[in-house]
Amino acid sequence: MLQFIFNRFLTMIAMMLALSFVCFFIIQLPPGDVISAYAAELAASGDSGGLVVEQLRERYGLDQPFYVQYLKWVRNLLIGDLGYSFNLSKPVSEIISGRIGISLLVECMALVVLWGIAIPIGIYSAVRRYSAGDIFATIFGFIGLAVPNFLLALLIMYAVFIFTGTAVEGLFSAEYANAPWTPGRIWDFLTHVWVPVLVISTGGAAHIIRILRANLLDELGKPYVVTARAKGMAESRLIMRYPVRVAMIPLVATVGWVLPTIISSSIVTAIVLNLPTLSPILLRSLLSQDMHLAGALILFMGMLTLVGTLISDMLLIWIDPRIRTGMMDA
Numbered sequence: 001m002l003q004f005i006f007n008r009f010l011t012m013i014a015m016m017l018a019l020s021f022v023c024f025f026i027i028q029l030p031p032g033d034v035i036s037a038y039a040a041e042l043a044a045s046g047d048s049g050g051l052v053v054e055q056l057r058e059r060y061g062l063d064q065p066f067y068v069q070y071l072k073w074v075r076n077l078l079i080g081d082l083g084y085s086f087n088l089s090k091p092v093s094e095i096i097s098g099r100i101g102i103s104l105l106v107e108c109m110a111l112v113v114l115w116g117i118a119i120p121i122g123i124y125s126a127v128r129r130y131s132a133g134d135i136f137a138t139i140f141g142f143i144g145l146a147v148p149n150f151l152l153a154l155l156i157m158y159a160v161f162i163f164t165g166t167a168v169e170g171l172f173s174a175e176y177a178n179a180p181w182t183p184g185r186i187w188d189f190l191t192h193v194w195v196p197v198l199v200i201s202t203g204g205a206a207h208i209i210r211i212l213r214a215n216l217l218d219e220l221g222k223p224y225v226v227t228a229r230a231k232g233m234a235e236s237r238l239i240m241r242y243p244v245r246v247a248m249i250p251l252v253a254t255v256g257w258v259l260p261t262i263i264s265s266s267i268v269t270a271i272v273l274n275l276p277t278l279s280p281i282l283l284r285s286l287l288s289q290d291m292h293l294a295g296a297l298i299l300f301m302g303m304l305t306l307v308g309t310l311i312s313d314m315l316l317i318w319i320d321p322r323i324r325t326g327m328m329d330a
Contacts, residue, residue, distance in 0.1 A: 036289075267280065
């Protein structure tokens with residue numbers, strides 16, 4: 001196991017270097033840069049600012065060849081300097097640190113709700129096939145897959161405003177937006193966060209329910225289940241010990257895709273609900289060609305993907321004994 005983890009870490013380092021080059025190359029593809037956008041804003045306001053623009057280009061190396069800019073960017077990353085956001089007029093590290101906590105909290109709450117709802121419903125739907133509960137779960141799944149998250153967010157906001165007269169956009173009321181964490185602010189957060197948590201988790205839960213139901217139905221008809229049932233094993237123990245573990249393998253294999261959603265998930269939903277998370281910042285940085293901010297966020301998403309994949313592989317080793325046996329044989 002330790003040798004496996006060590007080899008994966010070496011692979012992750014090599015992949016991060018390759019990913020950094022790809023990220024930097026992609027954000028350089030559109031014509032112009034953030035300094036050009038800044039110069040256009042100055043020109044629109046009647047100020048040419050030619051000298052200032054040239055000084056900024058020289059200071060941040062934007063007048064140098066591509067490979068020089070890339071090496072300078074990587075060197076700064078290695079020493080912990082993520083660069084400066086011209087669009088937001090703040091260091092990139094300050095922007096990310098100011099929003100990563102709340103983004104992580106919202107996404108973790110959504111994941112807990114998602115898996116907490118999807119797994120029991122998926123198991124029940126497969127075990128009680130064609131029952132009223134299974135039909136309801138199927139209808140819920142199709143609705144959850146068909147309705148876009150941003151539309152569901154708008155419907156919830158409208159319904160809450162009609163019945164209560166209060167707006168549920170954002171994660172805090174105006175008086176608690178910049179306040180320290182107190183019991184009052186925590187309660188205000190909880191009264192707002194249920195909307196994005198519900199919206200984000202609905203579509204994912206519907207997807208997981210359908211996958212788990214299909215996988216579990218396939219496992220319940222296999223000979224080892226029939227044999228265990230014939231030997232008198234309790235139904236609940238039989239289902240949870242063997243078929244559910246096998247049916248969960250495809251879902252556990254996708255854990256690597258979950259961590260990057262801390263930054264990239266539900267960008268439109270975050271904009272609709274006015275959430276102070278990293279998703280709107282990522283979109284804004286890409287539209288304005290804010291090179292340092294966009295590059296740092298995309299690279300961070302790649303790092304989260306690699307870490308999530310490692311966690312997914314370790315969970316698969318724990319769930320599926322066949323993988324452990326294969327590692328021992330190798």
